[in-house]
Amino acid sequence: MKFKLTSMAVAAVMAASPVMAELVFPSLSYRTGPYAAGGIPFADGYADYFTMLNARDGGIGGVMTSVPECETGYNTEKGVECYESLKGGGGLVYQPLSTGITYQLIPKTTADDIPMHTMGYGRTSAKNGEVFTHTFNYPANYWDGASGAVNYLLEENDGDLNGKTIALVYHNSAYGKEPIRTLTELSAKHGFTFTEVPVDHPGQEQKSQWLQIRRDKPDYVIMYGWGVMNQVAIQEAANIRFPMENFIGVWWSGSENDVLAAGAAADGYKALTFHGVGSDFPVFDDIQTYVVDAGKAAGAGDQIGTVLYNRGLYAAMLAAEAAKTAQEIHGTAQINASQMRDGMAALEMTEEKMAALGLPNFGPAFKVECTNHGGDGMVGMTQWDATAKTWTLISDFAPTDKDLIDSLIAEDSAAYAAENNITPACK
Amino acid sequence: MFYREAGDFSTTYAQDQQTFPIKFDRIRYYLVLFVAIFVIPLVINDYWVNSLLLPFLIYAIAALGLNILVGYCGQVSLGTGGFMAVGAYSCYKFMTGVDIWWGGELLFRLPEFNIFFAVIMGGVMTAFVGVLFGLPSLRIKGFYLAVATLAAQFFLVWMFNRVSWFYNYSASGQISAPERDLFGILITGPSTTPWAAYLFCLFFTILSAYIARNLTRGASGRKWMAIRDMDIAAEIIGVNPLRAKLTAFMVSSFFIGISGALFFSVYLGAVEVGEAFGIQKSFLVLFMIIIGGLGSIFGSFAGAAFLVLLPVALKVAGVDWLGWPTDIVAHLQLVIVGLLIIVFLIAEPHGIAQLWRVAKEKLRLWPFPH
Numbered sequence: 200m201k202f203k204l205t206s207m208a209v210a211a212v213m214a215a216s217p218v219m220a221e222l223v224f225p226s227l228s229y230r231t232g233p234y235a236a237g238g239i240p241f242a243d244g245y246a247d248y249f250t251m252l253n254a255r256d257g258g259i260g261g262v263m264t265s266v267p268e269c270e271t272g273y274n275t276e277k278g279v280e281c282y283e284s285l286k287g288g289g290g291l292v293y294q295p296l297s298t299g300i301t302y303q304l305i306p307k308t309t310a311d312d313i314p315m316h317t318m319g320y321g322r323t324s325a326k327n328g329e330v331f332t333h334t335f336n337y338p339a340n341y342w343d344g345a346s347g348a349v350n351y352l353l354e355e356n357d358g359d360l361n362g363k364t365i366a367l368v369y370h371n372s373a374y375g376k377e378p379i380r381t382l383t384e385l386s387a388k389h390g391f392t393f394t395e396v397p398v399d400h401p402g403q404e405q406k407s408q409w410l411q412i413r414r415d416k417p418d419y420v421i422m423y424g425w426g427v428m429n430q431v432a433i434q435e436a437a438n439i440r441f442p443m444e445n446f447i448g449v450w451w452s453g454s455e456n457d458v459l460a461a462g463a464a465a466d467g468y469k470a471l472t473f474h475g476v477g478s479d480f481p482v483f484d485d486i487q488t489y490v491v492d493a494g495k496a497a498g499a500g501d502q503i504g505t506v507l508y509n510r511g512l513y514a515a516m517l518a519a520e521a522a523k524t525a526q527e528i529h530g531t532a533q534i535n536a537s538q539m540r541d542g543m544a545a546l547e548m549t550e551e552k553m554a555a556l557g558l559p560n561f562g563p564a565f566k567v568e569c570t571n572h573g574g575d576g577m578v579g580m581t582q583w584d585a586t587a588k589t590w591t592l593i594s595d596f597a598p599t600d601k602d603l604i605d606s607l608i609a610e611d612s613a614a615y616a617a618e619n620n621i622t623p624a625c626k
Numbered sequence: 627m628f629y630r631e632a633g634d635f636s637t638t639y640a641q642d643q644q645t646f647p648i649k650f651d652r653i654r655y656y657l658v659l660f661v662a663i664f665v666i667p668l669v670i671n672d673y674w675v676n677s678l679l680l681p682f683l684i685y686a687i688a689a690l691g692l693n694i695l696v697g698y699c700g701q702v703s704l705g706t707g708g709f710m711a712v713g714a715y716s717c718y719k720f721m722t723g724v725d726i727w728w729g730g731e732l733l734f735r736l737p738e739f740n741i742f743f744a745v746i747m748g749g750v751m752t753a754f755v756g757v758l759f760g761l762p763s764l765r766i767k768g769f770y771l772a773v774a775t776l777a778a779q780f781f782l783v784w785m786f787n788r789v790s791w792f793y794n795y796s797a798s799g800q801i802s803a804p805e806r807d808l809f810g811i812l813i814t815g816p817s818t819t820p821w822a823a824y825l826f827c828l829f830f831t832i833l834s835a836y837i838a839r840n841l842t843r844g845a846s847g848r849k850w851m852a853i854r855d856m857d858i859a860a861e862i863i864g865v866n867p868l869r870a871k872l873t874a875f876m877v878s879s880f881f882i883g884i885s886g887a888l889f890f891s892v893y894l895g896a897v898e899v900g901e902a903f904g905i906q907k908s909f910l911v912l913f914m915i916i917i918g919g920l921g922s923i924f925g926s927f928a929g930a931a932f933l934v935l936l937p938v939a940l941k942v943a944g945v946d947w948l949g950w951p952t953d954i955v956a957h958l959q960l961v962i963v964g965l966l967i968i969v970f971l972i973a974e975p976h977g978i979a980q981l982w983r984v985a986k987e988k989l990r991l992w993p994f995p996h
Binding site for chain 2: 228230231235239268269270272274275276279280283284286287298299302303306307309310311322371372373376377379380397399400498611614618619620
């Protein structure tokens with residue numbers, strides 16, 4: 200009788216607990232709205248990589264993965280709703296792909312002990328892991344982008360930018376404002392003149408901004424745009440015959456969707472990147488075999504090999520590797536969010552590791568440490584070829600102005616810590 | 627049968643003038659309050675609070691405020707988003723300590739306000755700004771006034787984006803609410819318990835509804851309605867249009883400011899003015915009161931509930947139950963919500979509140995049809 204009761208209790212517990220034999224990687228995607236052009240390929244790449252892992256390797260460490268999606272529309276209110284609704288499903292790591300939502304989730308994820316990965320976006324000072332224990336932004340951040348662009352221009356001008364003018368066309372939001380401080384400091388350091396040209400959400404109307412650029416005639420234009428704003432800016436730049444090779448977008452302003460609309464006029468447009476371009480990597484054969492041919496491709500399946508698809512894939516790969524690291528650290532295949540954080544905090548990407556994954560030289564090698572959640576900020580430059588319709592890497596991945604960025608990060612994270620009563624410490 | 631005045635005798639003036647003259651209504655009202663205050667806080671979790679209840683309560687306050695201006699006083703306003711932003715940014719400045727600068731030097735810094743008073747100050751500052759932007763209503767009416775308030779919307783958003791004093795010179799231009807408590811219980815910040823955030827907002831919602839209801843059935847409400855129905859006639863019978871219109875703007879903005887303050891501090895925790903308080907917010911609140919019912923307190927609640935809960939319900943039904951792709955559901959949401967708005971406006975131009983009124987009339991007669 201007693202045995203029966205116990206077994207019934209066990210059965211009841213098992214029936215009551217949710218299906219746990221899964222590693223959940225929630226995807227806060229946006230496939231609608233003015234930013235869908237960027238959201239769709241990223242979400243497809245993110246989902247396809249996990250589909251491939253499931254089909255090829257049987258998940259991660261023998262546990263299948265699942266990628267529940269939630270549509271945020273790049274809207275913070277919906278982002279919060281998505282976060283709360285997916286939290287119940289045991290999500291391991293959140294990647295909101297929106298700086299606004301990131302700002303909201305930094306304190307929430309920290310309180311809930313869930314890690315968040317904001318790859319190349321979000322709050323730059325989250326690189327300081329002593330203050331932002333649950334936020335990671337490896338391998339590069341916004342300030343690396345700004346510094347990378349300036350470094351590239353320095354190289355083009357034989358190390359001298361004195362007397363040059365650089366204009367920043369930016370999305371008038373937390374995202375677009377991020378590089379201003381860095382560029383201001385860099386302009387003082389290198390002697391160029393820096394002007395700001397804000398564009399309001401969603402950025403479909405930029406006539407006056409480009410009129411200003413036509414009048415001021417800056418030598419170079421750097422753009423921090425996203426979604427429909429990119430296409431419009433490149434079209435407007437073409438309309439005022441701004442030389443495309445002097446127009447540099449950050450990595451969020453450098454996908455096929457942004458340049459195709461302007462046609463041949465976009466030829467020569469440059470964009471920063473922190474990972475490889477094109478589909479000339481062994482991993483894409485596996486994607487083809489296990490995902491596309493099996494009819495399991497996410498979305499319409501027409502984005503494979505595009506810049507943002509690759510970025511989604513890269514994000515998924517880093518998340519999967521962090522999960523593997525976490526499984527090793529904690530000796531369990533079925534990790535939870537807190538263990539996932541430890542995995543991310545101890546993640547080490549090496550050339551050999553990436554080659555084994557079928558992504559040789561795709562991204563930089565880096566090691567996450569408590570004091571450095573942001574990698575080493577290696578930034579490369581790509582250029583658009585309008586006739587071949589391809590992006591090509593035209594520079595090596597080069598380091599950015601580490602001293603300047605680290606001092607700015609220390610300052611900004613100290614301000615955050617003071618505002619929120621956080622004692623910086625390694626966790 | 628049971629929903630009627632018969633048998634319910636008033637023996638004092640107070641009884642005769644009460645909000646709910648029918649006993650059944652009164653009991654229902656107290657029951658709703660009881661459930662909202664004592665039952666819901668015990669059963670809710672993070673998801674229910676952050677996805678449904680907080681947005682509902684906060685939008686209900688904004689809808690109440692706008693309804694006073696548009697529904698009761700007849701002054702069209704498209705500046706709700708901007709006024710909510712004033713509430714949010716004032717709340718932020720008061721909760722972090724207002725700093726006054728003069729000639730590049732810090733003159734003095736006010737002490738940090740408790741979150742409760744910071745929210746109230748959000749309302750007060752917005753009331754002030756509302757009166758300022760309400761001044762044109764003395765000269766212009768209708769569509770022209772709508773355009774003037776639209777200017778307020780764009781100006782305020784521009785100002786909060788432009789003047790870094792409002793966001794304490796943070797690099798990103800975002801404002802984020804630090805942890806604040808009331809009697810030792812956290813109200814803002816990530817560690818807030820769901821019930822505390824809920825009760826804090828509920829308190830303001832009930833208070834706003836109570837004030838709004840009693841203002842609108844008193845002398846000032848009657849003056850507003852007189853202005854709305856025919857301003858010249860109202861002036862002739864002795865209503866001062868300056869006072870009536872400006873008090874309407876003031877009270878309305880006060881509520882909208884409170885809702886903006888709560889929206890920022892308790893609900894989202896971090897906002898960016900262009901994204902959170904853009905023109906689409908003004909339209910959203912306007913749709914709420916149009917669908918809910920112009921000139922009705924209940925309508926403000928019904929409209930807020932309709933536009934907050936429906937998208938979430940559609941998402942749950944489409945994505946979680948039917949397993950449809952998220953983008954299709956998001957597109958369907960737009961179609962269905964849009965369609966429902968059109969159907970509502972054709973079938974019942976006076977909003978959900980009118981449906982409610984008709985239902986009550988029917989209940990009075992039931993079970994006899996005549």
